[in-house]
Amino acid sequence: MKSNVCKLLSTAAIAATISAGAAASTLEDVKAKGFVQCGVSTGVPGFSNADDKGNWTGIDVDACRAVASAIFGDAQKVKFTPLSAKERFTALQSGEIDILARNTTWTYTRDASLGLDFTAVNFYDGQGFMVRKDLGVKSAMDLDGATVCTEQGTTTELNMADFFRKNKLSYVPVVVQKADEALAAYDSGRCDVYTTDKSGLAAHRTKLADPSAHVILPETISKEPLGPVVRHGDNQWKDIVTWSMYVQVNAEEMDISSKNVAKIKSETNDPGIKRLLGVEGDMGAQLELPADWAYNIIANVGNYGEVFERNVGPSTPVDLPRGLNALWTEAGGIMYAPPVR
């Protein structure tokens, strides 16, 4: 019995040290373990999706790879944790992951009460509806009396309720725990309508038995700015994630891409570009990062335009137009980042 007591005491002592250790900064933790732990979805093509070899690709995946590039100069130093919508915030709050990049909508309540901080918007989205073509529905206003399938634990659930209430339309909600099963229920005919963010609709449509038999209705019923999330209270870490995103937008604006960045770095006379790429001064030091952090992001992951084209652009099965996500200098675009200087 005495030895048990000793064990108990020592366990309590260890527990005390661990919780003290957890108070260290996220950057130090990440540097110590040698990789970034990134929470992603269980599979949304174009955003975060694993192929048959377990390689993750997508816009959200690239957000994490950019952070890993900034810290380690190596985009592969990321480990991914697939999370369902309802698990994601708890995983971040409890410290299981360092970044949550899981097409998560930036809202007031989430920012203010969940102990989380949103860093930047990496995709401007909006919620829409998908229906079978043969129903002949042309507008979301025609959906009176329809059965609607959606995934549980997202802003989608509330937006859907608000939309139908506001327009005094009746509906039957079928709220399924996981996106894949919600989609399967829609595909099997349990629902007339499937609703989620429009990018998600386009991505999910590629998974259906016959994608061409379904249409996405024109209405966009909500604002869904999606972006990476970090724990509240570690401003340095938040800045790193935020500026890893902004570097990509700035790079696109300056026409610097993964293909020409090496050439530009050695040839340029532009002091702004020299600062950005770490040729002059040491901007990285301000965030305890290497001097060439921005160079590494652009070289390993690319600029924002490249990331978009590679993952969800017209050449991919998801086939989304740039739309709101074009640079602010283009027509219809609002993607804007503060300058790196």
Next chain:
Amino acid sequence: MSDKTTPSNNSFLNDAGNRALIFQILLLAMVVFAGYYLFSNLQANLDNRGISTGFSFFNEPAGFPILIHLIEYTEANTYGRAFVVALINTFVISLLGIILATIIGVIMGLARLSKNWLVARLATVYIETLRNIPLLLQMFFWYFAVLAALPAPAQSYEFADFLLNKRGIYSPNPITQDGFGLVIVGFILSIVASIGVIVWAKKRQTRTGLWFPAYWASLGVIVGITFIFLAMAGFPIEFDLPTKSRFNVTGGMVLPPEFVAVLVALSTYTGAFIAEIVRAGILSVNWGQTEAARSLGLRDSMTQRLIVLPQALRVIIPPLTSQYLNLAKNSSLGAAIAYPELVAVVMGTTLNQTGQAIETIGLCMLVYGSLSLSISVFMNWYNNKMSLIER
């Protein structure tokens, strides 16, 4: 201990009782300290990260819809009401599941003991298949396989005023009209009368030994008297018939596929376990009991009902209680196929909208804990009632 042979110096610490006491106190202090440490650590971390705590969100409007609600509920109601709706859904599915599983279990348990080769084999196949497939898989099977097999609303199967399609089973919804109070009075009267019949039959049997089919008779009394009052009131019921609309069926009552799938999965799965418990219980009753009953001239059905089953129940009830507890807890898997029970509504949607992980999860644990404990208490009471009374 090695110094067993030498008489110990009787100091305070050498006394076994005192030492045990000290260790108990130490252990208790440690548990209290650990609990306090964990709690204060949690509080500090929540404060650091600006996570709000408490149950005040219960009074805020929920804003989300719930597919199945047995009490009035709209998006404008509060999280508190959403919780009650979910609680009722969990209770209903558990209660119906327990009743159905018991019926299935008893029938299948008896069938496996049947002398009819085919019946016994079929029961064996049923039990061994369902017992050995994970419940979640069975739920998905019932949900998606049944959905795939049924027609779209426009091509519904129709029987009389009933409709069957992918959206559920639709039936006419009875709406009571003026004068229904008279029917309720009649129904209460009929129940009183039927109790009278049973009491009379029992008295007559003890007096004269003559047997009377009291239960069948009382059923007849209830149906008969209620019908007479219905006719007297002029049948004050109208039916709201289900009709096909553009997307769905409107009107009538509906049994959604989520509910049916969860109920079927829970009751057939648990039924397979109960069948084995029933079989074990019956086999545990000595064959001599049956022989003795037969020598007294009891018919086979009476032998089973009066001699074998009451003794088998003593073996059956304790493991049966465990199965009931399992069923109540397994109902939480309904969340996976959109049945809006406690885990889906509270730990799913409410947790996600409000972010109150500790509160919502704690609440769910409390509910499942109390649900299981009440089942336990009831079954223990029943077990005591059925146990052998020694004279």
